[in-house]
Amino acid sequence: MTETIKRKLSDSSAARWTAMLIVSFTMMCGYFITDVMSPLGDMLTRSVVDGGMGWTPTEYGWFSGAYSWLNIFLLMLLFGGIILDKMGVRFTGVMACGLMVGGALLKAYAVSPLFPEGGMLFGFKTQMWMAGLGFAIFGMGAEICGITVSKVIVKWFTGHELALALGLQVAMARLGTAAALFFSPRIAAAWGGISYPVFFGALALCIGLLAYLVYCVMDRRLDKSIAAAQGEEEEGFKLSDIKFVVTNKGFWLIALLCLMFYAGVFPFLKFAAQLMIYKYGVDPVMAGDIPAILPFGTILLTPLFGSLYDRIGKGATLMVVGAMMLVAVHVLFALPILNEWWFALIVMVLLGIAFSLVPSAMWPSVPKIIPQKQLGTAYALIFYVQNIGLMCVPMLIGWVIDRYAKFTLPDGNVSYDFTAPMWIFALFGIVAVALAFMLKAEDRRKGYGLEEANIRK
Numbered sequence: 001m002t003e004t005i006k007r008k009l010s011d012s013s014a015a016r017w018t019a020m021l022i023v024s025f026t027m028m029c030g031y032f033i034t035d036v037m038s039p040l041g042d043m044l045t046r047s048v049v050d051g052g053m054g055w056t057p058t059e060y061g062w063f064s065g066a067y068s069w070l071n072i073f074l075l076m077l078l079f080g081g082i083i084l085d086k087m088g089v090r091f092t093g094v095m096a097c098g099l100m101v102g103g104a105l106l107k108a109y110a111v112s113p114l115f116p117e118g119g120m121l122f123g124f125k126t127q128m129w130m131a132g133l134g135f136a137i138f139g140m141g142a143e144i145c146g147i148t149v150s151k152v153i154v155k156w157f158t159g160h161e162l163a164l165a166l167g168l169q170v171a172m173a174r175l176g177t178a179a180a181l182f183f184s185p186r187i188a189a190a191w192g193g194i195s196y197p198v199f200f201g202a203l204a205l206c207i208g209l210l211a212y213l214v215y216c217v218m219d220r221r222l223d224k225s226i227a228a229a230q231g232e233e234e235e236g237f238k239l240s241d242i243k244f245v246v247t248n249k250g251f252w253l254i255a256l257l258c259l260m261f262y263a264g265v266f267p268f269l270k271f272a273a274q275l276m277i278y279k280y281g282v283d284p285v286m287a288g289d290i291p292a293i294l295p296f297g298t299i300l301l302t303p304l305f306g307s308l309y310d311r312i313g314k315g316a317t318l319m320v321v322g323a324m325m326l327v328a329v330h331v332l333f334a335l336p337i338l339n340e341w342w343f344a345l346i347v348m349v350l351l352g353i354a355f356s357l358v359p360s361a362m363w364p365s366v367p368k369i370i371p372q373k374q375l376g377t378a379y380a381l382i383f384y385v386q387n388i389g390l391m392c393v394p395m396l397i398g399w400v401i402d403r404y405a406k407f408t409l410p411d412g413n414v415s416y417d418f419t420a421p422m423w424i425f426a427l428f429g430i431v432a433v434a435l436a437f438m439l440k441a442e443d444r445r446k447g448y449g450l451e452e453a454n455i456r457k
């Protein structure tokens with residue numbers, strides 16, 4: 001009797017790359033909104049008479065950290081992970097996109113002339129609270145969408161070019177960040193208001209939502225082909241999955257490395273434009289251009305390192321090298337040397353390499369430590385730990401700037417010295433290096449295979 005070998009839809013390379021492109025496009029629109037305000041920090045914190053919005057650096061820090069408020073305090077990332085493992089990628093992805101669109105619109109409204117200015121609440125402007133609430137709702141959607149998209153890619157690419165696909169997804173996300181850093185100040189200057197780039201991003205996100213709906217059709221087909229090929233459905237989420245994940249030492253090392261490494265990158269991006277203006281003398285309208293180099297560099301390098309990991313392995317080593325480069329970069333930014341724009345550009349390129357090395361190795365390493373069934377929960381828990389840094393670090397840096405970095409020039413203008421904030425960022429990098437070494441040692445002990453290639457020969 002001849003047995004027919006049924007192929008899954010994910011065995012078709014055209015189908016899996018199409019799926020990857022669609023979900024990555026949705027995520028890219030989300031990343032645009034995440035950093036749409038980063039190059040506008042100076043505009044927000046300038047006094048109203050100077051054409052700014054009069055926020056203090058502390059308020060700007062609180063607003064930047066608001067992305068993680070709901071994820072942390074309402075445990076929304078954990079619930080998101082459970083919903084993902086229980087309800088699947090179609091329901092969770094659409095829900096997450098809806099939250100992102102709603103949050104982005106609220107944030108745009110808060111910084112638009114429609115919002116009544118002048119109110120104060122708990123010592124901060126009501127405008128900051130409202131914009132923060134919008135960003136928090138958006139952040140909840142963005143993080144849930146992030147774990148969903150990761151699960152989608154693992155679902156389609158396991159046994160194929162997993163690290164390359166995850167790397168390309170991150171590369172497309174970086175394109176969203178780069179577009180925000182480059183275009184946001186230009187849109188704001190051309191159209192005469194901070195809210196315009198945010199409204200523009202919200203519109204792009206609506207298109208991202210439509211794209212995800214198209215993906216849902218593909219996902220349904222993939223599930224049918226998996227059921228036909230394997231004859232059984234994947235088991236749903238159980239509470240014991242959380243226990244399984246959190247009792248794994250390798251998981252904690254990755255989660256803490258993620259916390260420390262990303263604490264030195266994403267919160268830094270929120271202040272990078274101001275660093276360019278006040279340390280390197282860059283014109284405010286072009287202040288986002290040098291930080292935009294960072295995501296642009298990663299667009300090429302993340303898939304490149306991902307494909308390297310797929311073919312020759314060395315994942316743990318890539319993370320060690322990336323974390324070491326992060327320390328070097330922040331030390332170079334902190335030192336009182338070469339306050340020239342071209343030097344800032346070179347250091348930013350180095351940061352781009354570091355920011356490609358660690359993510360390209362870190363995310364594909366998670367499925368080597370945690371089985372696919374618990375992957376949604378694992379990614380959610382890692383994102384949860386990471387969000388603690390994404391919330392607290394901008395608040396800390398904003399406060400440090402207000403307290404220790406702000407000074408008045410002889411002409412009466414306010415200026416900032418970024419030395420202290422940059423040393424704080426370097427400290428996060430040092431802890432990340434220690435964690436990366438510990439992960440490498442744990443891999444040797446437990447045999448996770450982090451140094452091995454992903455593609456099965």
Ligand SMILES: C[C@H](N)C(=O)N[C@@H](CCCCN)C(=O)O
Nearest residue numbers: 146150166170173359363383386
């Ligand atoms: C901010 C978000 N929680 C995050 O960590 N994003 C990562 C990409 C995660 C992709 C996982 N497959 C990033 O480097 O942007």
